[in-house]
Amino acid sequence: MNAKTKGEIAQLIAHLKQRFGDRCALGQAIRDQHGKDVSFHPTRPPDAVVFAQSTQEVAAVVTLCHASSIPVIPFGTGTSCEGGVGAIEGGICIDLSHMSAILQVNTADFDCRVQAGVTRKQLNAELHGTGLHFPIDPGADASLGGMASTRASGTNAVRYGTMRDNVMSLQVVMANGEVIETGGRAKKSAAGYDLTRLFTGAEGTLGIITELTLRQHPLPECVSAARCGFPSLEAAIETVIQVIQAGIPLGRIEFLDELQVTACNRYSKLDLPEMPTLFFEFQGSPASLAEQVEMVEAIADDNGGAGYTSATTTEARAQLWQARHDVWWAALALRPGCQGIPTDACVPISKLGEAAAAAQQDVLDLGLIAPMCGHVGDGNFHLCIVVNPDDAEEMSRAEDLNARLMRRAISLGGTCTGEHGIGYGKLDFLELERGLSMHAMVAIKRALDPRNIMNPGKVLRFAAVP
Numbered sequence: 001m002n003a004k005t006k007g008e009i010a011q012l013i014a015h016l017k018q019r020f021g022d023r024c025a026l027g028q029a030i031r032d033q034h035g036k037d038v039s040f041h042p043t044r045p046p047d048a049v050v051f052a053q054s055t056q057e058v059a060a061v062v063t064l065c066h067a068s069s070i071p072v073i074p075f076g077t078g079t080s081c082e083g084g085v086g087a088i089e090g091g092i093c094i095d096l097s098h099m100s101a102i103l104q105v106n107t108a109d110f111d112c113r114v115q116a117g118v119t120r121k122q123l124n125a126e127l128h129g130t131g132l133h134f135p136i137d138p139g140a141d142a143s144l145g146g147m148a149s150t151r152a153s154g155t156n157a158v159r160y161g162t163m164r165d166n167v168m169s170l171q172v173v174m175a176n177g178e179v180i181e182t183g184g185r186a187k188k189s190a191a192g193y194d195l196t197r198l199f200t201g202a203e204g205t206l207g208i209i210t211e212l213t214l215r216q217h218p219l220p221e222c223v224s225a226a227r228c229g230f231p232s233l234e235a236a237i238e239t240v241i242q243v244i245q246a247g248i249p250l251g252r253i254e255f256l257d258e259l260q261v262t263a264c265n266r267y268s269k270l271d272l273p274e275m276p277t278l279f280f281e282f283q284g285s286p287a288s289l290a291e292q293v294e295m296v297e298a299i300a301d302d303n304g305g306a307g308y309t310s311a312t313t314t315e316a317r318a319q320l321w322q323a324r325h326d327v328w329w330a331a332l333a334l335r336p337g338c339q340g341i342p343t344d345a346c347v348p349i350s351k352l353g354e355a356a357a358a359a360q361q362d363v364l365d366l367g368l369i370a371p372m373c374g375h376v377g378d379g380n381f382h383l384c385i386v387v388n389p390d391d392a393e394e395m396s397r398a399e400d401l402n403a404r405l406m407r408r409a410i411s412l413g414g415t416c417t418g419e420h421g422i423g424y425g426k427l428d429f430l431e432l433e434r435g436l437s438m439h440a441m442v443a444i445k446r447a448l449d450p451r452n453i454m455n456p457g458k459v460l461r462f463a464a465v466p
Helices: 003-023 028-033 057-068 120-127 144-149 195-197 234-245 258-268 286-300 316-321 327-332 349-365 392-411 428-433 437-448
Strands: 049-052 072-075 093-094 102-104 111-115 166-174 179-181 207-215 223-229 252-257 276-284 306-311 338-340 374-376 381-387
Touching: 003 049, 003 057, 003 338, 028 049, 057 072, 057 093, 057 166, 057 207, 072 144, 072 207, 093 120, 102 120, 111 120, 120 144, 144 207, 223 286, 223 316, 234 252, 234 276, 234 286, 234 349, 258 327, 258 374, 276 286, 286 306, 286 338, 306 316, 327 338, 327 381, 349 374, 349 381, 349 392, 381 392, 392 428, 428 437
Parallel strands: 049 093, 072 093
Antiparallel strands: 102 111, 111 207, 166 179, 166 207, 223 276, 223 306, 252 276, 252 374, 338 381, 374 381
16 A cells, blocks of 8 residues: 555544544454454454444445545454455445344334344344244344345245345445435335345445345244254255255255264264254144155155154254254364364255265365355355464365365356355356356446445456546
């Protein structure tokens, strides 16, 4: 960063301190916290962090940054996985966590409006007693603005879809500080370009989401869960494929390979059979649940399933799902002091067995430790590569494993990211996947953010217009 730019940033920070006082933070610890997500990507701290409390304050910061062509990076809870919050080119981080108001709940219309800093658990606590819930669950208690920005999904996606399917409208601060609404509350619309989906998944590179209108869903009448082990990865995946092809309306289907089950047993003090395991959740009326359970159990049995265990009470279901909820920390505990590289691939369901088996073989060939889990009901699976970041040779093998996984997923008609997003960690793979359509993405970026101040260096490679 040249001296002129440093001077401009110092001048901008002086303006921000004058306006926001202590809500404009310059301390190294706070800046470092806002320069890193949960992944292995290195910390890239911003020059300052502003804790905004309204859309108008976000717009004011963006307007100042736009005037000086200084980068702006939005921050929710920091639970992203591909370096999406790192201030690669410095600049101002806008923390939206103080924007945590639930503005409206419309139970008759099954929708609500919230500020971007509201977390999914906070929203569901507010909805308690209404008969509604917001089902998108990426695991972490992420902010809803961040979930929209990364097009998050998670364990319930097989039934309820992703954030893309559950965002009705957004309020967005554009690169020049203007505030727009992308849609309304109608259940469908044929009015103009679908700006809501354009900004959902843009990772803050086109604008900053400050408010969201979201779909709500009725709570299921009954919920039941089950777990079943299998003699091989192939048998477990074939069970998933057959269940999906049979049209059984499951709430969740989750997979843990043998190593991940072993890790969870150690970490969570469980005694699960250490074999590839599927976790199921059934939702519906008592009669439909009984039918679903019977059909799934029969399919599992045909594929060599063993130790089929079910649970209906809230406490029993929580205990049954404990292993799946603890996968990240359990994987890291396999090598204390090491770090995890969470990969993310998604393929057509018919290609899931091929992709998962090949990934396991790659892990063996490269001599790495990488337990597998996944939201396999929609073809999405993860390897958590547990590595010593100080071992350059091991890190090189881990990068090779990740590259193999991404290229294979793309070659099978899948994607390099089912839910983690691109950040700057997957730029090369997005270009491989999208090909010439990257030109259209660059054209959109150029039109909406010609000075390249909105989270620069993420999603695509783009230089500011001179």
